[in-house]
Amino acid sequence: MAAHPILSVEGISLSFGGLTVLSEVSFKVNPGEIFAIIGPNGAGKTSILNCIGGFYRPSAGRILFEGDDITRTSPDRRAARGLARTFQNIALFRGMTVLDNIKLGAHAHLKTGLASALMYWGPAHREEMALRERMEQEVIDFLEIEPIRKQAVGSLAYGLQKRVELARALAMEPKVLLMDEPVAGMNAEETEDMARFVLDIKEERDITIVLIEHDMNVIMDISDRVMVVNFGQKIAEGTPDQVQRHPEVIKAYLGEKKG
Amino acid sequence: MDILLQLIVSGIAVGGVYALIALGFVLIYKATSIINFATGEFMMIGAYFFYTFMVMAGLPPIPSFLLVMLCSAMLGLFIERAILRHMLGQPTISIVMVTVGLSSILMGLAEMIWSTDFKSFPPLFPRAPVIIGDIIVRSNLFWGFIAAMIAVIIFALLFKYAKVGVAMRATAGDQMAAFSMGINVRSMFTVAWAMGAIAAALGGVIIGNIGGIQPTLGSIGLKIFPVVILGGLDSIAGAVVGGFIVGLVENIAGGYLDPYVGGGVKDLAPFVVLVLILFIKPYGLFGKQDIERL
Numbered sequence: 001m002a003a004h005p006i007l008s009v010e011g012i013s014l015s016f017g018g019l020t021v022l023s024e025v026s027f028k029v030n031p032g033e034i035f036a037i038i039g040p041n042g043a044g045k046t047s048i049l050n051c052i053g054g055f056y057r058p059s060a061g062r063i064l065f066e067g068d069d070i071t072r073t074s075p076d077r078r079a080a081r082g083l084a085r086t087f088q089n090i091a092l093f094r095g096m097t098v099l100d101n102i103k104l105g106a107h108a109h110l111k112t113g114l115a116s117a118l119m120y121w122g123p124a125h126r127e128e129m130a131l132r133e134r135m136e137q138e139v140i141d142f143l144e145i146e147p148i149r150k151q152a153v154g155s156l157a158y159g160l161q162k163r164v165e166l167a168r169a170l171a172m173e174p175k176v177l178l179m180d181e182p183v184a185g186m187n188a189e190e191t192e193d194m195a196r197f198v199l200d201i202k203e204e205r206d207i208t209i210v211l212i213e214h215d216m217n218v219i220m221d222i223s224d225r226v227m228v229v230n231f232g233q234k235i236a237e238g239t240p241d242q243v244q245r246h247p248e249v250i251k252a253y254l255g256e257k258k259g
Numbered sequence: 260m261d262i263l264l265q266l267i268v269s270g271i272a273v274g275g276v277y278a279l280i281a282l283g284f285v286l287i288y289k290a291t292s293i294i295n296f297a298t299g300e301f302m303m304i305g306a307y308f309f310y311t312f313m314v315m316a317g318l319p320p321i322p323s324f325l326l327v328m329l330c331s332a333m334l335g336l337f338i339e340r341a342i343l344r345h346m347l348g349q350p351t352i353s354i355v356m357v358t359v360g361l362s363s364i365l366m367g368l369a370e371m372i373w374s375t376d377f378k379s380f381p382p383l384f385p386r387a388p389v390i391i392g393d394i395i396v397r398s399n400l401f402w403g404f405i406a407a408m409i410a411v412i413i414f415a416l417l418f419k420y421a422k423v424g425v426a427m428r429a430t431a432g433d434q435m436a437a438f439s440m441g442i443n444v445r446s447m448f449t450v451a452w453a454m455g456a457i458a459a460a461l462g463g464v465i466i467g468n469i470g471g472i473q474p475t476l477g478s479i480g481l482k483i484f485p486v487v488i489l490g491g492l493d494s495i496a497g498a499v500v501g502g503f504i505v506g507l508v509e510n511i512a513g514g515y516l517d518p519y520v521g522g523g524v525k526d527l528a529p530f531v532v533l534v535l536i537l538f539i540k541p542y543g544l545f546g547k548q549d550i551e552r553l
Contacts (some may be wrong), residue, residue: 053439079441091436093429104429104440172441 299480305460
């Protein structure tokens with residue numbers, strides 16, 4: 001077991017008005033693992049990702065990334081530090097081409113302030129651009145989307161759009177990738193491809209992955225560890241096997257046994 | 260025939276200037292979804308800035324021009340930071356009303372600072388009318404059109420290729436995704452207001468150079484509504500095409516019909532065409548529905 005978790009969530013709670021969405025959820029993610037969060041609809045899975053990404057601010061608890069408290073850091077700063085994200089409902093920039101979208105991912109490393117915008121040209125800039133281009137190409141090759149790189153994303157099939165969104169996240173060269181239902185709505189073949197990509201990302205790219213998924217087969221196949229949430233609370237954590245046999249989990253998914 | 264050509268040419272020339280002012284509206288709407296009713300007043304204030312630097316301070320045209328851009332950017336930036344940022348998350352109608360109020364405040368300030376007297380700039384361009392074939396174009400209109408087109412092209416290129424422009428487009432497309440890309444969405448709002456104010460102010464300088472300035476100059480800003488609604492509120496290409504259409508329609512309708520009804524057609528015609536087009540294409544010619552927007 002690695003000495004320091006790359007991401008640790010310590011007792012976060014979240015409520016909207018009177019509605020409690022999360023209560024004191026804690027977990028640690030180790031570098032290089034695939035950590036899955038599962039649970040019934042409305043259990044608070046996406047809220048957890050939104051807290052980590054910085055879109056929701058938990059009312060209690062804190063979030064540490066590489067040992068630093070990022071609970072109050074803005075989402076764009078978190079992204080720049082190495083937290084990338086894919087969304088449940090594809091959030092691509094629809095008017096742009098595949099390549100433009102991927103280029104935007106690489107933006108995380110560039111400062112978008114006014115001052116740097118004024119220094120748009122120059123040798124340092126050109127060098128950086130060459131480096132970016134090589135990296136973008138590498139991501140495109142990795143995800144096998146070369147043939148569609150010039151197409152507008154709006155015209156692509158659903159499974160391909162998901163892949164482009166993943167490519168954009170990878171272009172950010174993140175340390176941790178948060179994936180919200182990467183295979184939702186995909187057919188069997190697309191699902192298999194995506195599962196393979198997720199495994200490859202972990203193995204070849206050394207990126208830690210936190211994912212939410214409904215597809216149990218995928219979860220059990222690829223995850224190193226699984227956390228189960230229900231009604232905003234953590235009810236179990238462990239290897240896929242352990243979790244599957246956990247009585248609380250069986251109860252949450254299959255209902256209580258009568259008698 | 261000659262008259263028609265003449266009207267077409269001046270229509271295009273005026274339309275180019277409308278396009279630039281409309282761009283000031285679109286840049287802000289695209290990034291922040293705020294309908295800025297003070298666009299016309301941004302334009303008017305821009306013209307007064309120019310008057311201040313060139314006539315009152317006696318600076319040469321180019322430095323005055325650059326100072327106008329700087330001051331307008333500051334104005335846009337200030338308004339976003341000081342007023343509109345606090346309105347984030349409020350209902351659209353409240354924010355729109357704030358911009359309506361803003362337009363009155365800016366007009367009032369202009370009256371206080373520069374008085375209500377009519378002012379004009381010393382000639383910026385060679386006086387001689389420009390002759391294209393058989394057509395004669397007033398020099399201020401011709402050079403104004405050229406200047407407006409250069410500005411529109413620069414803004415379009417910035418938006419398409421520069422880092423800030425791409426980040427602004429991303430913000431316009433999906434704020435949450437933009438955030439996750441490491442784009443500072445709030446600073447993009449500020450940049451959009453600054454750029455929008457600059458575009459409107461440049462338009463104001465050109466308009467002021469053609470017809471002189473008064474605090475009520477901002478009412479020309481009303482004409483950008485047919486322009487942007489025709490073109491689609493969030494499309495730069497649409498703003499340009501919409502600008503030309505409105506310029507052409509008002510000139511041709513005014514030229515042919517005004518003599519029969521005793522005037523006024525010029526100001527009415529763009530709105531009539533606007534209503535007709537909205538019957539057919541409710542989103543405007545270029546608006547919404549996923550097409551590549553420049």
